[in-house]
Amino acid sequence: MVMIEYSYAPQFMDLGAFQPINKWLDEKTFIELYGDAALGWCAADGQIYGTPQDSGAIAMFYRQDLFDQYGLTVPKTRKELIEQARKFKQVAPSNLKYYAPPIGNTMWWIGQVWMAGGKLFDYHDGNWYIHFTNPIAVEVFETLGACFDEGIFDLEMWWNADWFNSLNQGTTAVVENGSWFAEWLRYNAPESEGKWRVAIPPQWNPAKPTNGMLGGSGFYVSSHSKNPEAAAIFVNWLNSHPNSLKCLHNYSNLPIMVSTRYEEVLDEVSGPDAFFGGQNIVETLWEAHELVNTTFVVLPIMSNVDESLSLLIQEYVDGKIKRFADILPRWEKQVISTMKEFGYSNMITGKLP
Amino acid sequence: MTDEMKNIKMQEIMGKKKVSKRTVATIKAYLFLAPFLLLFSTMVIYPIALGVKLSLYGQRGARMWYIGFQNFATIFQDSRFWESFRIPLFLLLVQVPLMIFIATLIAFSYERLQKKGGAFFRFVYYLPYTIPGIVTGIIWSYIFSDGMSPFRTVIDLLGYSGTKILTRQHLPSILLVIILWAFTGYTAFIIYSSLISIPKEFSEQAQLDGATFWQIAFKIKVPLLKGVFIPLFIFNAIGAIQVFNEPWMLSKLVILPSNYTPAMYIYNSAFAQGRFTYAAAMGLILAFLTFLISLYVLRSAAKQMLAGDSQ
Numbered sequence: 001m002v003m004i005e006y007s008y009a010p011q012f013m014d015l016g017a018f019q020p021i022n023k024w025l026d027e028k029t030f031i032e033l034y035g036d037a038a039l040g041w042c043a044a045d046g047q048i049y050g051t052p053q054d055s056g057a058i059a060m061f062y063r064q065d066l067f068d069q070y071g072l073t074v075p076k077t078r079k080e081l082i083e084q085a086r087k088f089k090q091v092a093p094s095n096l097k098y099y100a101p102p103i104g105n106t107m108w109w110i111g112q113v114w115m116a117g118g119k120l121f122d123y124h125d126g127n128w129y130i131h132f133t134n135p136i137a138v139e140v141f142e143t144l145g146a147c148f149d150e151g152i153f154d155l156e157m158w159w160n161a162d163w164f165n166s167l168n169q170g171t172t173a174v175v176e177n178g179s180w181f182a183e184w185l186r187y188n189a190p191e192s193e194g195k196w197r198v199a200i201p202p203q204w205n206p207a208k209p210t211n212g213m214l215g216g217s218g219f220y221v222s223s224h225s226k227n228p229e230a231a232a233i234f235v236n237w238l239n240s241h242p243n244s245l246k247c248l249h250n251y252s253n254l255p256i257m258v259s260t261r262y263e264e265v266l267d268e269v270s271g272p273d274a275f276f277g278g279q280n281i282v283e284t285l286w287e288a289h290e291l292v293n294t295t296f297v298v299l300p301i302m303s304n305v306d307e308s309l310s311l312l313i314q315e316y317v318d319g320k321i322k323r324f325a326d327i328l329p330r331w332e333k334q335v336i337s338t339m340k341e342f343g344y345s346n347m348i349t350g351k352l353p
Numbered sequence: 354m355t356d357e358m359k360n361i362k363m364q365e366i367m368g369k370k371k372v373s374k375r376t377v378a379t380i381k382a383y384l385f386l387a388p389f390l391l392l393f394s395t396m397v398i399y400p401i402a403l404g405v406k407l408s409l410y411g412q413r414g415a416r417m418w419y420i421g422f423q424n425f426a427t428i429f430q431d432s433r434f435w436e437s438f439r440i441p442l443f444l445l446l447v448q449v450p451l452m453i454f455i456a457t458l459i460a461f462s463y464e465r466l467q468k469k470g471g472a473f474f475r476f477v478y479y480l481p482y483t484i485p486g487i488v489t490g491i492i493w494s495y496i497f498s499d500g501m502s503p504f505r506t507v508i509d510l511l512g513y514s515g516t517k518i519l520t521r522q523h524l525p526s527i528l529l530v531i532i533l534w535a536f537t538g539y540t541a542f543i544i545y546s547s548l549i550s551i552p553k554e555f556s557e558q559a560q561l562d563g564a565t566f567w568q569i570a571f572k573i574k575v576p577l578l579k580g581v582f583i584p585l586f587i588f589n590a591i592g593a594i595q596v597f598n599e600p601w602m603l604s605k606l607v608i609l610p611s612n613y614t615p616a617m618y619i620y621n622s623a624f625a626q627g628r629f630t631y632a633a634a635m636g637l638i639l640a641f642l643t644f645l646i647s648l649y650v651l652r653s654a655a656k657q658m659l660a661g662d663s664q
Contacts, residue, residue: 015414094515104608160605162498171500303625307611314608318521343413 001231005217006041006052007107010123011300018049018220021232025051033240038258040295042218044123049220051239054254056178056216057289058111058201061185064277065195066096066173074199078143081174081202085152088173097166099174100154101144103317104310106302107214108158108177112144113137114212114296116204121335123297124353127346128339130299132332134352138325140204145324148316155317168192176201178214179285183253186275194274198281200288211291216258249282256285299335301342308334408634417630424634434635437612440525440600444593448529453585455533456540457578461570463545475545478538486535490602493531498606519606531599536592540585547581548574583654587647594643615639 004012012018030039030048038052062074070091075081081099088098102108113120118136122129147153156163156172166172168189175181185196203209219235221228238244240259248254249269256262263286270282299305312327312334321327339347383390411420428434459478463471481489495501497519502508508516519527555577556569564572597616600609604617611621619639623632 012414015416017414157606157608160498161495162500162606165500169500301626303621307621307625310608311610314521 001050001219001221001225001235003053003217003219005215006056006213007110007215007296007298008302009041009049009218009220010044010297011302012220013044013047013049014300017223019223019225019228020047020049021221021228021235022046022048024229024232025236033236033260034258035260037293037295040297041216042220044297045126050218051235052216052218052258053239053248054180054216054252055256055258055285055289055292056111056180056213057256057285057292058115058176058212058214059179059181059285059288060199060201061175061177061181061196062199063170063173063192063195064197066092066170072173074197075202076200077206078202078204082143082147082152085147086150089152095171097154097156097172098152099147099176100156100172101176102158103155103313104306105158106306106309109309110296110298111176111178111212111214113140114294115201115210116140116212117208117210117294119294119296119352120332121297121299122352127348127353128299128344129352130332130336130339130347130349131352132335133329137328141325141328145327148324155313164188170195178216179256179288180215180254182255182276182281182285187253194277196276197279198276198284200284200291209291210293211288212294212296213292255282256289258289262286299339300344301335301338304338304342305335308338404633404636407630408637410630412628412630414627424631425638427631428635428638433612434615434618434638437615437618438594440528440614441594441596443525444528444532444596445590448532449586449589449593451529452533452537452540452589453544453582456537456544456585457575459537459541460544460548461567461574463541464548465566475538475542479542480538481535482539484535486598487602489531489535490599493527493599494602494606497527497603519603521607521609524600524603524607524609527603528596528599532592532596536589540589543585544578544581547578551577579654579657583650587650590646590650591643594639594646 002012002017009018025048027039027043027046027048030042030051034042034052039048041052042048042050060075066072066088067074070088072084072088073080075084085098088096092098110120113136116136116139118134118140120130120132120134120137144153148155156166167175167185168191170192177184182198185192189196200209201211219238221231221235225231238248239257240261242261242264245257245259245262246265246269248257249265266282266286270280270286272278273281309327309331312321312331315321316324316327321330336347336349408424409419409421410417411423412418463475465471466474484492496503499505499517499519502518504518508514508518551574555573559569559573595616596614597620600613600617601620603609604613609617611625612618615635616639619632619635622628622635
């Protein structure tokens with residue numbers, strides 16, 4: 001079996017790298033154990049190929065010390081997030097950032113659209129649907145874009161020494177990332193102990209709360225597996241048995257597991273967390289996870305989708321693109337042309353299923 | 354048996370002995386060569402052969418099928434592949450000549466300082482070459498990072514706080530600095546080794562005629578160093594065409610297209626986009642181009658030398 005991030009699993013399904021395990025794990029049991037949405041991460045065309053492990057539910061990580069120092073409150077909606085950013089920029093020194101999304105990291109941007117309850121593409125009945133310029137995605141890019149254009153949100157390269165340093169030193173007040181980021185912070189920004197807190201990400205539509213994911217991985221049975229039955233039973237036990245879930249939480253540094261049975265061990269594994277100033281973050285992250293009610297299937301050419309967006313954002317940073325929101329239609333055009341170049345004739349553009 | 358027959362018999366035996374001696378020597382030679390041949394065939398010949406084979410296949414995931422030379426035909430129309438030669442071309446035309454020039458000046462300084470701590474400078478300038486390219490890339494990515502750069506304070510003091518140090522526009526010049534830093538000392542060392550083997554009589558004669566040190570250096574010694582400049586140019590040209598480590602490491606600081614250099618494009622095609630057979634074909638074309646450049650430099654150098662001899 002293989003462990004693969006949900007977003008990248010569909011392209012392996014498409015290539016025939018996994019084998020179906022429906023014989024040993026039927027759809028009804030799967031939904032009972034992992035929920036409806038998870039089916040989209042582990043199955044295609046009715047064939048189940050594996051089981052989901054950890055959740056990449058998006059959460060808002062913020063610096064309580066900076067919030068206190070500059071008199072900020074925890075934003076509950078996107079509107080509040082923008083208001084708080086504007087306030088912060090007025091009072092804080094110019095080297096401090098309130099909210100600085102990544103240059104690149106397509107999954108982060110996809111997560112934003114997902115969080116708003118939208119999609120950019122989908123797979124249905126053997127066809128790839130591509131429609132970036134749909135109303136929800138446009139709203140996300142227009143709203144975030146206006147903040148970049150105004151200068152109240154920043155853009156920065158993530159996952160390099162500079163970024164790690166900024167998290168440790170506290171030069172960025174708010175980071176939105178997958179639940180797994182909690183453990184990541186603990187180990188990589190040790191000097192910031194006690195200063196971080198976690199919250200449900202500010203909602204796009206507070207009347208209809210939703211959330212998206214960023215990362216998270218499943219275990220899939222490879223088509224090379226000589227004993228698919230044993231593999232199927234194992235991946236199911238691994239990701240749904242309470243004892244296994246407890247071990248995964250305690251030893252694998254994964255805060256939240258997807259299985260509905262995680263609730264049974266939640267009290268045992270959660271509690272006040274010193275790194276997060278005594279907050280019970282597992283409870284908050286579980287809440288964030290429960291808001292994920294849709295699935296997001298990504299295209300089978302993710303590395304190209306990523307390169308295309310990364311370069312466009314870099315062009316915006318370099319001043320070659322003036323309005324951030326103009327990136328979306330250009331990104332769509334490039335992705336469609338790459339899909340064609342890679343020989344995907346089963347593509348429907350301009351609408352979603 | 355007559356004496357004559359005895360002689361013939363002896364000759365036959367001797368001859369046989371001679372043959373077997375030669376055979377033994379051959380076997381011995383191959384035994385000595387065996388470790389090299391084994392490594393060479395498994396680590397060089399076999400991958401090349403496999404690369405050639407792969408380049409003739411189409412691929413989608415784990416499925417592969419024979420397509421003949423179609424990959425090569427596609428590459429000739431793939432503008433992204435040919436665009437990737439911009440950086441190597443820049444390095445070939447700017448970095449390589451510049452570095453050989455600076456290294457020559459340094460080599461002459463070594464010669465001048467022979468008894469005044471020359472060995473110390475040779476050692477210090479050589480040091481960067483001993484650091485692996487990837488490590489060099491990491492160190493420089495700290496130096497050029499926005500928040501942690503040691504130059505940050507100076508830049509801020511000069512009134513440029515908030516200015517990005519590393520941008521995509523600056524990148525070619527930054528690559529130039531890194532590569533010059535890493536390889537100039539080594540190149541100077543090689544030039545210096547040739548320099549000290551030039552017979553003293555040449556410079557002594559010129560000195561008697563009143564030539565200065567730098568006149569002797571550029572008018573007498575530099576032309577004699579041609580033999581070392583040519584291989585240096587070829588090696589550095591190969592390095593320029595295959596440049597990968599430095600831009601790869603800096604791509605953590607600034608977004609670079611996957612085809613920033615040919616080697617990056619090949620790597621990304623194989624490992625990010627899963628197009629292994631296409632990448633293999635591009636690898637072969639890159640190797641062939643490198644071979645052509647080396648051949649061209651060698652041939653034109655040989656022509657020049659022959660012309661020089663006949664004068």
